[in-house]
C-alpha cells in the first residue's frame with residue numbers, strides 16, 4: 001500500500017488565501033486493478049486560476065485542483081511503461097492512481113536535457129495561453145506594438161517573446177525592478193515597474209507614444225481602464241485574466257471602456273486556453289521548437305517540498321515569482 005499526501009481546501013478563501021485555509025492529509029492508496037497505473041508527482045503547478053475556480057468548482061475538504069508532471073512507478077496497463085513522465089490533472093497530491101485516460105505525454109522529441117517542469121509552464125498550459133491568446137485573439141501582425149502586464153510571469157513572459165518572434169514591438173510591466181531587468185534581458189523593447197511609476201498613463205505613453213495595437217491583459221482592474229485609452233484605432237484586447245481581482249471579497253468596479261471602445265473601434269475578447277484543446281499538440285510542438293532554438297527563454301520559480309505548496313501558491317498571488325511558479329516534490 002502506498003500512502004499519498006494531499007493538500008485539501010480546509011476553508012474557502014476570504015480575500016488572500018492563508019496557510020490555515022489548507023490542510024495536509026494522508027490517503028492510503030489501494031492496490032492497482034488491471035488497466036490502472038500508480039504515479040508519483042515530480043513537479044506540481046501553482047496557478048492563479050486556482051483562486052477564482054476554488055469557489056466555482058470546489059467544496060471545503062476537496063483536494064486542491066491542479067496539474068503536475070508525474071512519473072509512472074507501477075503499471076497494470078500495457079499502454080504505459082514504468083519510468084515514463086506524463087502531465088496529469090490530479091490536483092495537489094504526491095501519489096495517485098489513474099486509468100491513463102487523463103494523462104498527457106510530454107511532446108515528442110523532448111530532450112533529456114530540458115527540465116520536465118517546463119511542461120507546466122512555457123511548454124504547457126501557460127505557454128499555450130500566450131500562443132493562442134496572441135495569435136488567435138490579438139491576431140498580432142508584424143510591426144505592431146503589443147502591451148502585456150504580469151509580463152515576467154508564466155504567460156506574460158511568453159507573450160512578449162512570441163511577439164518579438166512575430167516582428168512586433170513589445171512593452172511589458174511587472175511589479176519589481178528585478179522583473180523589469182529580466183524583461184529587458186529576454187528582449188522586451190520597453191519595460192517598467194507599475195508599482196513605482198508616478199503615473200501609469202505617462203509610463204504607457206512614454207513606452208509607446210503612438211499607442212498599442214494589441215493589449216494582452218492578465219491583470220484587469222485599474223490597469224485595463226488606463227491602458228484602453230492608449231489603444232490605437234482598431235486595436236485588439238485579449239482578456240486573458242484579471243488577477244488584480246481574484247482576491248477581492250467585493251469585486252472592483254469594472255473599467256469604463258465604452259467611449260474608447262466605440263471611437264477607436266476596438267475589439268475586446270475574453271478567452272480560455274481550453275477552447276483550443278484540439279490544437280494543444282500544434283502549440284506545444286511550436287513552443288518546444290522555439291525553446292530548443294533559444295528564441296524563447298524559460299524562467300521558473302521553483303519551491304522545494306510538497307509541504308510548501310500553500311506558501312508557493314500564496315507567494316505567486318503576491319507576485320513573489322519571476323517566471324512560472326512550480327513546486328518540486
Ligand SMILES: NC(=O)C1=CN([C@@H]2O[C@H](COP(=O)(O)OP(=O)(O)OC[C@H]3O[C@@H](n4cnc5c(N)ncnc54)[C@H](OP(=O)(O)O)[C@@H]3O)[C@@H](O)[C@H]2O)C=CC1
Nearest residue numbers: 048150153154155174175218240241242243244272273319
Ligand atoms: N484565460 C486563460 O485560459 C488563462 C488565463 N490565465 C491568467 O493569466 C494571468 C497570468 O497567469 P500566470 O502567468 O500563470 O501567472 P504569473 O506567473 O504571471 O503570476 C501571477 C503574477 O500576477 C501579478 N499580480 C498578482 N497580483 C496582481 C495585482 N493585484 N496587480 C497586478 N499584477 C498582479 C504578479 O506579478 P507582478 O510582479 O507583475 O505583480 C504575479 O507574479 C492570470 O490572470 C491568469 O488567471 C492563465 C492561464 C490561462
Ligand SMILES: CCCCC/C=C\CC(=O)/C=C/C=C/C=C/[C@@H](O)CCCC(=O)O
Nearest residue numbers: 048049052065066067089125240241273274
Ligand atoms: C471568477 C471568474 C474567473 C474566470 C477565469 C479566471 C481566470 C482565467 C484563467 O486563469 C483560466 C485558466 C485556465 C486554466 C486551464 C487549466 C487546465 O489545463 C487544467 C485545469 C486543472 C484541472 O482541471 O484540475
